[in-house]
Amino acid sequence: MKVLVYSIFGFDRPFLEKAAHGNHELVFTEQPLNESTVNLAKGFDAVSLFTSDEASEVILKKLYTFGVKYIALRSVGYDHVDLARAKSLAIKVANVPKYSPYAIAELAVALLLALNRKLVLGQTLMQNGDYRLDHLVGFDLHGKTIGIVGTGKIGAAFARVMHGFGCKILAFDIQENKELMKEIPISYVSIEDLCANSDVISVHYLLNETTYHLFNKTTFSQMKKGVVFINTARGGIVNSEDLLEAIENKTIAAAGLDVYEKEKPIFFQDHTNASVSDALFLKLRSYPNVIITGHQGFLTNEALEGIAHTTIANLNAWAYNGISENEVN
16 A cells, blocks of 8 residues: 655654554655645545645545545544545544553643653753752652542543652543553542642643533633643643633643644744744743643653554554554545
């Protein structure tokens, strides 16, 4: 199968090449899929997309006319693909439903610890020769209440780590994770109760129509004063303007973000010589009690290997029998 891999990076190309074992003709481009680059897909059987790519109705129609029959996503999420239009055009779409959940869960833990123990500020003071401790006071996680929104594989992995710290776990999800409940003490509550009673809130939900801007002015107003807020899921789950307001009015004492709802023009690119024009992002980034990482939660050897393996497995399944078990449309 001839496959055009959009939005390829130096960190993931070796894993894809190794996983393919020469079974497919992979052609790589650093450019993201959009209306300006869709013509690159002429003559290909399939395209492989990342979260920075766009597969809207207009683009899908062009892919169809070019003969593209398959879209292999290199991500769990698929909100950047118009699934209904793809289905109507008989373009099959498959995602990577699971890879190392520990990669993202552990980054969420790292963000929480870095914020709580003021590690970034501490290093800045250290480099400046200021060894005072006055501004570096944190709190014990042991005994605190952790609210986890979304208890799939990643949320469950985060819950286990927090249980290991001696925390009380509250959870919100449309479906309870029965296996997790057998392993550790965990209480499922409403989103309102979770917000009202959690010292830390960590988001691990998929983005869809029902979870878009789940965290907004209303939900932030229900939170305990001084909560730590972590989002390593999807940027669109959080209304960024309302988040900024909650930080400014000190409802949120600290925020750790691996995602941002308007991240596509910013993340995964070098802006060293080109300024970022997103005023909201720049303001969020400027706060000392906010840490933003550039959507790097998946960036471990184990996760990249898993993503590549499943991406190639989806292509193999289509090539050999026309059906992949990971199709989402």
